[in-house]
Amino acid sequence: MARSFVAEARRRVGPKKARVGPVIERLRVEYAGAGIALSFRSDIELLVSVMLSAQTTDVNVNRVTATLFQKYRRPEDYVAVPPEELERDIYATGFFRQKAKAIRGTMRMLIEEYDGQVPRRLEELVRLPGVARKTANVVASELGEPQGIVVDTHVRRLSQRLGFTRQEDPVKIERDLQRLVPRADWGIFPHLLIWHGRRVCIARAPRCEDCVLIDLCPSSRV
Numbered sequence: 588m589a590r591s592f593v594a595e596a597r598r599r600v601g602p603k604k605a606r607v608g609p610v611i612e613r614l615r616v617e618y619a620g621a622g623i624a625l626s627f628r629s630d631i632e633l634l635v636s637v638m639l640s641a642q643t644t645d646v647n648v649n650r651v652t653a654t655l656f657q658k659y660r661r662p663e664d665y666v667a668v669p670p671e672e673l674e675r676d677i678y679a680t681g682f683f684r685q686k687a688k689a690i691r692g693t694m695r696m697l698i699e700e701y702d703g704q705v706p707r708r709l710e711e712l713v714r715l716p717g718v719a720r721k722t723a724n725v726v727a728s729e730l731g732e733p734q735g736i737v738v739d740t741h742v743r744r745l746s747q748r749l750g751f752t753r754q755e756d757p758v759k760i761e762r763d764l765q766r767l768v769p770r771a772d773w774g775i776f777p778h779l780l781i782w783h784g785r786r787v788c789i790a791r792a793p794r795c796e797d798c799v800l801i802d803l804c805p806s807s808r809v
């Protein structure tokens with residue numbers, strides 16, 4: 588019964604290949620300002636901010652980096668202080684020991700192998716200590732060279748609800764999305780879903796009655 592309901596819903600909205608374009612266009616109109624919420628002024632600050640944002644909010648990260656980036660400007664600054672000092676300076680972002688270790692290791696590698704610059708290729712970014720695929724994807728995308736699609740909790744939930752994937756694993760979801768979303772939109776696509784996921788397609792109670800995607804969504808409750 589449930590299965591036929593899902594099949595019926597999918598039939599009603601049509602194939603995902605035909606829907607993805609209009610979904611992106613409508614969300615673009617809705618969230619013209621969609622983008623990263625972290626504050627940074629350089630590639631290094633971007634990388635550090637994204638590393639600090641694991642398991643905490645962007646608002647919290649921005650609060651910490653407002654003073655952190657006054658003190659630490661170059662990769663050398665992060666390795667010049669004792670580990671405990673950096674831990675104290677990023678304490679409020681949580682998991683501060685792990686994060687400090689990852690940041691110091693990353694800065695060391697940037698100095699030794701990349702002339703103190705943030706590399707742009709995904710395969711180089713994921714080599715940096717403590718930089719997982721999601722972090723690398725966010726950084727590459729913000730540097731203007733998206734090479735994948737960021738899959739966070741919102742992107743996962745909305746992609747599933749919109750019928751763009753049936754997968755649970757972020758890597759498999761990303762693969763499905765890469766096949767579906769035009770390459771030129773790989774950077775903006777996650778921002779649009781994240782903004783929509785925070786405002787309308789909320790995890791526990793999606794506000795379908797206020798959703799601009801209602802006729803394009805097989806999970807619509809209206």
Ligand code: SF4
Binds near residue numbers: 789799
């Ligand atoms: S119609 Fe409902 S479930 Fe579908 S995207 Fe909109 S809010 Fe989410």
